[in-house]
Amino acid sequence: MHPSTPSQPDDQPADTLADELPSKLASGLAKVGLVMRHQAWKAADHAGLSPTQAQVLALLHARTTGDGLTMSQIAAELAITPATLSDSVAALERKGLASRARDQRDARIVRLSLTPEGARHARQNAGWPDVLLAAIDTLSDDERAVFIRALIKMIHSLQAAGQVPTARMCPTCTYFRPNAHDSPERPHHCAYVDAPLAELDLRLDCPEHTPAPAPEAQRTWQLFVHGAPLTPRRPAKPAKPAKPAKPAKPAKTTKSAAARARRVRSPQPRKES
Numbered sequence: 001m002h003p004s005t006p007s008q009p010d011d012q013p014a015d016t017l018a019d020e021l022p023s024k025l026a027s028g029l030a031k032v033g034l035v036m037r038h039q040a041w042k043a044a045d046h047a048g049l050s051p052t053q054a055q056v057l058a059l060l061h062a063r064t065t066g067d068g069l070t071m072s073q074i075a076a077e078l079a080i081t082p083a084t085l086s087d088s089v090a091a092l093e094r095k096g097l098a099s100r101a102r103d104q105r106d107a108r109i110v111r112l113s114l115t116p117e118g119a120r121h122a123r124q125n126a127g128w129p130d131v132l133l134a135a136i137d138t139l140s141d142d143e144r145a146v147f148i149r150a151l152i153k154m155i156h157s158l159q160a161a162g163q164v165p166t167a168r169m170c171p172t173c174t175y176f177r178p179n180a181h182d183s184p185e186r187p188h189h190c191a192y193v194d195a196p197l198a199e200l201d202l203r204l205d206c207p208e209h210t211p212a213p214a215p216e217a218q219r220t221w222q223l224f225v226h227g228a229p230l231t232p233r234r235p236a237k238p239a240k241p242a243k244p245a246k247p248a249k250p251a252k253t254t255k256s257a258a259a260r261a262r263r264v265r266s267p268q269p270r271k272e273s
């Protein structure tokens with residue numbers, strides 16, 4: 001056998017193969033992550049920015065609704081320390097790409113927003129690297145649907161572990177109704193746009209996302225993962241237990257019956273002839 005030829009699955013017990021699967025998947029994800037990081041660095045370098053500066057511009061471009069974002073919001077979104085962010089923001093201000101200003105309603109809050117030059121810059125560099133989009137294009141619709149569900153579950157788990165700061169995904173949104181429709185093509189529903197959703201329609205970073213409150217979020221997540229309908233039919237009422245039979249009333253004793261009973265209990269002695 002060629003040294004690089006992988007061993008056949010028959011050669012190994014099934015439990016060994018299953019044990020190796022998480023490592024194989026993690027290794028594959030690391031390879032994709034490496035490509036993404038490399039592409040991001042290349043694009044940032046080309047634009048004369050550090051990777052963090054490029055991330056700050058991209059975030060402001062994606063999230064800014066006019067007022068900009070606070071420093072703590074940006075640090076949380078990018079999962080970086082305030083010190084790292086502070087250096088990057090100072091550099092962006094020097095380059096004329098972003099500026100800080102006090103909030104008009106609360107002067108204690110400072111917000112960072114894009115300058116017109118920064119917005120132009122962010123627009124030009126928005127979008128994912130072609131090489132990554134080309135790789136995703138090789139997947140069939142079925143493979144994408146499985147992939148997006150797998151990603152949502154992984155991101156949800158990482159978020160619960162405190163490793164992903166924010167994830168504006170459908171299954172954590174108050175407007176999401178998992179498995180609300182009988183249609184296998186479009187089983188879910190978005191109450192915000194009042195439209196059915198296919199698995200491929202699920203969003204991982206939706207601007208309209210509104211976090212569901214804790215008990216509702218947990219229920220929605222369980223329904224999404226386990227495929228149960230949102231409003232399951234009420235289970236049939238259990239049959240009422242049969243009433244215990246009433247003890248039979250003792251039969252009314254008539255005079256003749258009482259007399260018969262006395263006769264049974266106390267047989268009369270025979271008359272001597």
Ligand code: SF4
Nearest residue numbers: 170173176190192206
């Ligand atoms: S508002 Fe956005 S995140 Fe929420 S269910 Fe609709 S599409 Fe999904």
